[in-house]
Amino acid sequence: MIKKIIVLILTLIIGFIVYYFTLPALNFNNIGFYTFISFLVIVYVFMNFIMSPKSVELFHKGRKVSYNFSPSTLYVIYGLCGMYVLIILVNFICSPIFNAKSYQQRIEVDETGNFAEDIAEVNFNHLPLLDRASSEVLGDRVMGQVSELVSQFSVSNMYTQINYNDSIMRVTPLEYADAIKWLTNRKDGIVGYITVDSVTGESNLVRLEKGMKYSTSALFNENLERKLRFTYPTTNFGNISFEIDNEGNPYYIIPTISYTAVGLKAKVTGVIIFDPITGESKKYSKEDIPTWVDIAYSASLVIEQVDDWGNYKNGFLNSIFGQKDVVNTTEGYNYLAMNDDIYLYTGITSVVSDESNLGFILTNMRTGKTTYYSVPGAEEFSAMSSAEGQVQDMGYQSTFPLLINLNGDPTYLVSLKDSSGLVKMYGFVNVKDYQKVVVTDAKEGIIKAKDNYLKSIKKEVKDEELVIKEIKVDSITNAIINGYTNYYITSGNEKFKVSISVSEELPFIRTGDVIKVGYYETDKNLIDIEKIY
Secondary structure, three states, X not given: OHHHHHHHHHHHHHHHHHHHHHOOOOOOOOXXXXXXXXXXXXXXXXXXXXXXHHHHHHHHHOOOOOOOOOHHHHHHHHHHHHHHHHHHHHHHHOOHHHHHHHHHOOOOEEEEEOHHHHOOOOOHHHOOOOOHHHXXXXXXXXXXXXXXXXXXXXXXXXXXXXXXOOEEEEEEEEEEOOHHHHHHHOOOOEEEEEEEEOOOOOEEEEEEXXXXXXXXXXXXXXXXXXXXXXXXXXXXXXXXXXXXXXXXXXXEEEEEEEEEOOOEEEEEEEEEEEOOOOOOEEEEEHHHOOOOXXXXXXXXXXXXXXXXXXXXXXXXXXXXXXXXXXXXXXXXXXXXXXOOEEEEEXXXXXXXXXXXXXXXXXXXXXOOOEEEEOOOEEOHHHHHHHHHHHOOOOOOEEOOOEEEEEOOEEEEEEEEEOOOOOEEEEEEEEOOOOOOEEXXXXXXXXXXXXXXXXXXXXXOOOHHHOEEEEEEOOEEEEEEEOOEEEEEEEEOOEEEEEEOOOOOOHHHOOOOOEEEEEEOOOOOOEEEEEEEO
16 A cells, blocks of 8 residues: 555656656646656556566566456447547547538638728838748847847747837747856846837837747746736637837737647637736736737648638538549738737638639737638739749749738739748739739839839729829920930929820920829828820
């Protein structure tokens, strides 16, 4: 009896040590829970085996002995095997084979989206031109300029895309460089975080008045995952992200997840907002998530859910054999900022790859609300290849496209980067015809790149979209730029620019003439005339 108590105590001690470092959720829907229970059972059986009298005889006399398991031990082993058989059976019953409709409806997709009405005309002041890789280059460069910190801390690879007070940026915390650096700096904590403006590329190290005590790189009880697990032992966690609130205070955002059966059909139920400075946290339901939070859903979970929506519209067998109306997301994705939220964008294509898209989805990364837009056109990687083909002699690589509304038309915008990850050119690609592509040196700016593209495709200008007015010509001059003859007109305090392609009568306009012009409303000092009537 005493030996059994000793075996049980040793098993519990070993179990606690393993739990302390592996941190499984004590939840019947989490496979990690069953793995942990199995480990404890194996440890108990093994300890019981080596402490039996016959096992001692084996070691002392050096002769082979057969060991007969006790009935209770056999029952434990049978129970362990039965547990996994039951898990496999339950998961099989709850799989898409028998529940295709449930999987197809795990995300609600609004299929009535209208691109021209729902997606506002692009505002280049709120467009994330820098992708994650470029942000990492800029963030690491900022850290390298702070000599007293670079030896103590490193930059986390989180780089969460957020909408911060109407500015689009990526944020990422600093981390302890190693275990020794944690030991020597843990009293003051991690000194700050890095922000990278996704529009301008401006990057900064933000220092905190009080350091962040809890981090993924901290050890023992100051480790973020351990603090969370001990606070919420039964909760399933999603991917952790780092964000800042409207006042610039740092927080970790941890989605809470529910599963069907064991590890199937993950669903976001809310978030935990964790303060890394104080260690305090609060759990929110999905409906009550504060609006400053941008990322409650991971990109991988959204894409998994959308793929199920596209695969199982007509049942499980159709997804494999007939494949009628079966669609999938394209391989890549990007983020758009709209209405003070971050949206995931990815294309929707036929399950039979044909280098074309049927449309795309936008998912609000805070609420999970998803809308499908039917916009047939080029698949993103075809557009990327087309843009790269324009600069193949330079070897620039294209980022995954942003889909924008440019004068009412869906248009791909890509950045072309050199081998060091710096943006060298911007490319605009027509969604419906990816052969229509124009690239412009990034030094000229995104507005110039847009103007070059619009001039190239010569889109028909609709009068109802323009500001139409009569102006008196105070002065008119011309200049040839990039092969185009442009005329520059002043009228009172206003300045106008117009290409010769707009009207062949431009050379005959004189000072003092009154002309009727049409242009898009703008806050620029130099107004582009689109029509002369």
